[in-house]
Amino acid sequence: MLPVGYYIALSAFIFVTGAVGVLVRRNPIIMLMCIELMLNAGNLVLIAFSRQNASMDGHVFVFIVITAAAAEAAVGLGIIVAVFRQKSGDIDMDKLSEMKG
Amino acid sequence: MEYAWLAIGLPLLGSIINGIFGRFLPKKVVGWVACSAVGASFIVSLLVFLKMLGLAEDGRHIVSTLYTWLDSGGFRADMAILIDALSVTMMLVVTGVGLLIHIYSTGYMADDEGFSRFFAYMNLFVGSMLLLVMAENFVLLFVGWELVGICSYLLISFWYEKPSAAAAGRKAFITTRIGDVGFTLGVVLIVTTVGTASYDAVFGRIIGVGSGTAAAIALLLFAGAVGKSAQLPLHVWLPDAMEGPTPVSALIHAATMVTAGVYLIVRAAPIFAQAPWVLALAAGIGAATALFAATAALVENDIKRVLAYSTISQIGLMFLAVGAGAFAAGMFHLVTHAFFKSLLFLGAGSVMHALAGNTDLRKMGGLAKKMRATYAVMVIGALAMAGIFPLSGFFSKEAVFAGVFEAPFFGRVMYAAGMAVSVLTAFYIFRLIYKAFHGEARMDEESWQHVHESPKSMIIPMLLLALGAICIGWIGLPSQIGETAIAGRNVFEEFLRGSVSAAVFGHEAISQWWMVAAALGAGLLGIFAAWCCFVRFKGITGVLVRKFAGVYAMLVSVFWIDWAYERIFVRAGKALAVFVAQKVDVGIIDGAVNGIAGCVGSVSVMLSRVQTGYMRSYALAILAGAVVVVGYALFILK
Numbered sequence: 001m002l003p004v005g006y007y008i009a010l011s012a013f014i015f016v017t018g019a020v021g022v023l024v025r026r027n028p029i030i031m032l033m034c035i036e037l038m039l040n041a042g043n044l045v046l047i048a049f050s051r052q053n054a055s056m057d058g059h060v061f062v063f064i065v066i067t068a069a070a071a072e073a074a075v076g077l078g079i080i081v082a083v084f085r086q087k088s089g090d091i092d093m094d095k096l097s098e099m100k101g
Numbered sequence: 102m103e104y105a106w107l108a109i110g111l112p113l114l115g116s117i118i119n120g121i122f123g124r125f126l127p128k129k130v131v132g133w134v135a136c137s138a139v140g141a142s143f144i145v146s147l148l149v150f151l152k153m154l155g156l157a158e159d160g161r162h163i164v165s166t167l168y169t170w171l172d173s174g175g176f177r178a179d180m181a182i183l184i185d186a187l188s189v190t191m192m193l194v195v196t197g198v199g200l201l202i203h204i205y206s207t208g209y210m211a212d213d214e215g216f217s218r219f220f221a222y223m224n225l226f227v228g229s230m231l232l233l234v235m236a237e238n239f240v241l242l243f244v245g246w247e248l249v250g251i252c253s254y255l256l257i258s259f260w261y262e263k264p265s266a267a268a269a270g271r272k273a274f275i276t277t278r279i280g281d282v283g284f285t286l287g288v289v290l291i292v293t294t295v296g297t298a299s300y301d302a303v304f305g306r307i308i309g310v311g312s313g314t315a316a317a318i319a320l321l322l323f324a325g326a327v328g329k330s331a332q333l334p335l336h337v338w339l340p341d342a343m344e345g346p347t348p349v350s351a352l353i354h355a356a357t358m359v360t361a362g363v364y365l366i367v368r369a370a371p372i373f374a375q376a377p378w379v380l381a382l383a384a385g386i387g388a389a390t391a392l393f394a395a396t397a398a399l400v401e402n403d404i405k406r407v408l409a410y411s412t413i414s415q416i417g418l419m420f421l422a423v424g425a426g427a428f429a430a431g432m433f434h435l436v437t438h439a440f441f442k443s444l445l446f447l448g449a450g451s452v453m454h455a456l457a458g459n460t461d462l463r464k465m466g467g468l469a470k471k472m473r474a475t476y477a478v479m480v481i482g483a484l485a486m487a488g489i490f491p492l493s494g495f496f497s498k499e500a501v502f503a504g505v506f507e508a509p510f511f512g513r514v515m516y517a518a519g520m521a522v523s524v525l526t527a528f529y530i531f532r533l534i535y536k537a538f539h540g541e542a543r544m545d546e547e548s549w550q551h552v553h554e555s556p557k558s559m560i561i562p563m564l565l566l567a568l569g570a571i572c573i574g575w576i577g578l579p580s581q582i583g584e585t586a587i588a589g590r591n592v593f594e595e596f597l598r599g600s601v602s603a604a605v606f607g608h609e610a611i612s613q614w615w616m617v618a619a620a621l622g623a624g625l626l627g628i629f630a631a632w633c634c635f636v637r638f639k640g641i642t643g644v645l646v647r648k649f650a651g652v653y654a655m656l657v658s659v660f661w662i663d664w665a666y667e668r669i670f671v672r673a674g675k676a677l678a679v680f681v682a683q684k685v686d687v688g689i690i691d692g693a694v695n696g697i698a699g700c701v702g703s704v705s706v707m708l709s710r711v712q713t714g715y716m717r718s719y720a721l722a723i724l725a726g727a728v729v730v731v732g733y734a735l736f737i738l739k
Contacts, residue, residue, distance in 0.1 A: 019724055023717050097714040 007048035015041035108145040112228035123217025132207035135220035143196035161599045181237035187600035191234035201562040206348040208558030226252035238298040257345040269344035276338040280328015287321030304371035316376035330362030333390045343405040347450030356439035363419040384424025388518040391417030395525035400656040427504020429594040437493035440569040441485035448479040451555040462536040469538035478567040485570040487527035487624040493574030503612035527627025535635035
C-alpha cells in the first residue's frame with residue numbers, strides 16, 4: 001500500500017493548482033472548474049486518511065462533498081449562463097462589478 | 102379649611118381660561134373672568150379670616166394637606182398650606198389690593214391688544230403669590246417664589262416688541278436670580294441638615310443644627326429676600342421694571358411680590374432668631390437701602406421711577422423693622438404700604454393715561470385742574486406715605502421707628518437714619534405732586550387739550566384704595582404712647598403674634614410722645630421743604646443743582662451703581678459668554694464632536710479600499726487567512 005504522504009502531496013498539488021486558478025483566471029467557467037479541483041483535492045485527502053484508519057467516516061464526508069459540489073456547479077453554471085446572455089458574451093469576472101458599493 | 106385651596110386655585114383657573122381661550126373671547130368677558138377669579142379668591146380669604154377670628158388664639162395654626170407631593174427616601178414634602186395669622190394677613194392684602202388693581206386694569210388696558218394675555222399673567226401672579234404666602238413647607242414656598250418671579254418677568258416685558266421692556270424683564274429676572282441662588286441653597290441646606298422642609302418641623306429642630314448652620318441658612322434665605330425685595334446691592338432691577346404696564350408696577354412691584362422678602366424673614370423668624378447678626382445685617386441693609394433709594398428719588402424725573410425708588414426705600418424700612426426684631430411693625434408697614442403705594446402707582450397710571458403715556462414730570466404740571474379725582478387720591482397716597490396723622494403711613498412708620506429705637510444694636514443710629522428717610526420721603530413725594538399737578542402746564546397745547554379724567558373703572562378702585570390708605574392704619578393703633586393708653590391693645594400686633602412663637606416675637610415696642618412728634622415733624626418738614634422748592638421759591642432748586650453739581654450728578658446716576666455693574670458684571674459676563682461661545686464651544690465641544698466624526702470617516706475611507714469588488718482579492722484574503730490559521734495550528738500550537 002502506498003504511504004499516505006504521497007496522497008497528501010498529490011492532494012496539495014491539486015489544491016494549489018485549483019487555488020491559483022481561481023485567483024489568476026478571469027473566466028468564470030474555468031474558475032468553477034478550479035473550485036472543483038480544490039474540492040476534489042480535499043476529497044482525496046479524506047479518502048486517503050479513511051483508508052489509512054480503516055474507517056468509513058471519510059467516505060461519508062466525500063459523498064456529501066461531491067453532492068454539494070454538484071449542486072454548486074449546477075447553480076454556478078446557471079448564473080454564468082444568465083450573465084453570459086445579459087452581457088452578450090463578455091463574461092470577464094473583473095468586469096462583473098455592478099454590485100460593488 | 103380645605104376650601105382655602107380655592108384661594109390659590111381660582112386665580113390659576115382664571116389664568117388658564119384667559120390664557121387658552123382669552124383671545125377668542127370679547128374683552129368684557131376676559132375682564133369679568135379675571136376680576137371674578139380674584140374676587141372669589143378675596144371672598145375665600147375673607148371667609149378664612151373670619152373663621153380664624155372665631156378660633157382660640159392657640160388654635161389659629163391650621164395645616165391643610167392635599168396630598169403627598171414628594172416622597173423620596175427619607176425626604177417628604179406635602180402639597181400643604183398653612184393658615185395662620187401671617188398667611189391670612191398676606192392673603193387679604195394680595196387678593197384685596199389685587200382685586201382693585203384688576204378692576205382698574207380693565208379700564209387701563211382696555212385698548213391694548215394683549216388684553217387677555219395680560220389678565221392671564223395677572224391671575225397667574227395672584228395664584229402664585231398666594232401659593233408663596235400659604236405654602237406650609239420651604240419647597241412649596243420655593244415653587245411660589247419662582248412662579249411670582251416668572252410672572253414678574255412676563256409682565257415687565259409685557260410689551261415685548263419694545264427692546265427696553267424686553268431688556269428690563271431680563272434684567273429683573275437675572276438680578277433676582279442672583280438672590281434666588283442663595284435662597285435655593287438655603288432650602289437645600291435646610292433639607293439636608295434638618296431632614297424636612299415643613300415649617301413646624303424645621304422651626305422646632307432648628308436649635309439642634311448648631312448656630313453656625315442656622316446662621317448659614319438664615320444668610321442664604323436673606324440673600325433671596327434681598328434679591329426679591331430689591332435691596333442693596335440687588336436693587337437695580339426695580340426702577341427698570343417700570344417698563345411694564347402701570348397696574349403691574351402697582352400690584353407686583355409695590356404691593357405684593359417685592360415685599361415677599363419681608364414676609365420670608367418674618368415667616369422664618371425662628372431661624373433668624375438663631376443668628377441675630379443676620380438680622381442686624383438685614384436692619385443695616387434696610388437702613389442703607391431706605392436712605393439710598395430716598396436720595397435717588399429726589400432727582401428722578403420719571404414719575405414711575407420716583408415711585409419705584411420710593412418702593413425700594415419703603416421696603417428698606419420694613420427690612421429695618423424686621424431686622425430690629427419688630428416683626429409686627431414690619432408687617433404692619435407692609436400692609437399699609439401695599440395700600441398707599443399701589444394707590445400712588447394707580448394715580449400715576451391715571452396721569453399717564455391722560456397724557457398718552459408720558460411719564461416725564463418735566464412735561465406735566467397743572468393737572469389738578471383737569472383731574473380732580475386723581476389729584477385727590479394722589480394727595481391722600483402722598484400724605485399717607487409721608488406719615489401724616491391720621492393716615493395709615495403715620496401709624497405703621499410710628500410702629501417701625503419705635504421698634505427700631507428699642508433695637509439691641511445701633512438702635513439710635515438706625516432711628517436717625519429712619520428719620521432722615523422720613524424727611525426725604527415727604528420731600529420727594531410732594532415734589533412729585535407739585536410738579537405733576539401744580540403750577541402751569543408744561544406740555545404742548547395739543548396734549549393739554551387731550552388731558553381728561555380717567556374712566557370710572559379706574560377711578561373707583563383708586564377711591565377704594567384711598568379709603569384703605571386712610572383707614573388701614575387704624576387696625577394697628579399702638580396700645581399706649583409713653584404712659585398714655587391709646588387703644589388698650591394693639592390689635593394687629595396681637596393678631597400676628599399667634600403665627601410666630603412669642604419667644605422670638607418679643608413684645609410691642611412702646612413709642613414715646615416725643616417720637617410721635619419727631620415722626621410727624623419729619624413728614625411736615627419734608628412737605629414744607631418741597632413746597633418751598635417747587636411752589637414758593639422755584640429758583641432754589643436751580644441754585645442748589647448748580648452749587649452741588651457733583652452731588653446732583655451722583656444722584657441722577659444713582660451713585661453710578663448701574664454704570665459700575667454694567668462695566669464689572671455685564672461686560673465681563675458678556676466677554677466670558679463670547680469666549681465660551683467662540684473658543685470653548687467651537688474649539689473644544691464642537692472640536693471633539695467633529696474630530697471623532699472625522700476620525701471615523703477617514704478610517705472608513707481607508708478600510709473601504711479593501712473592498713475592491715474583485716472576487717479574486719476576496720478569495721486571496723480567504724486563502725491567506727486559511728494559511729495563517731493552519732500555519733498557526735501547525736507551527737505555533739504544535
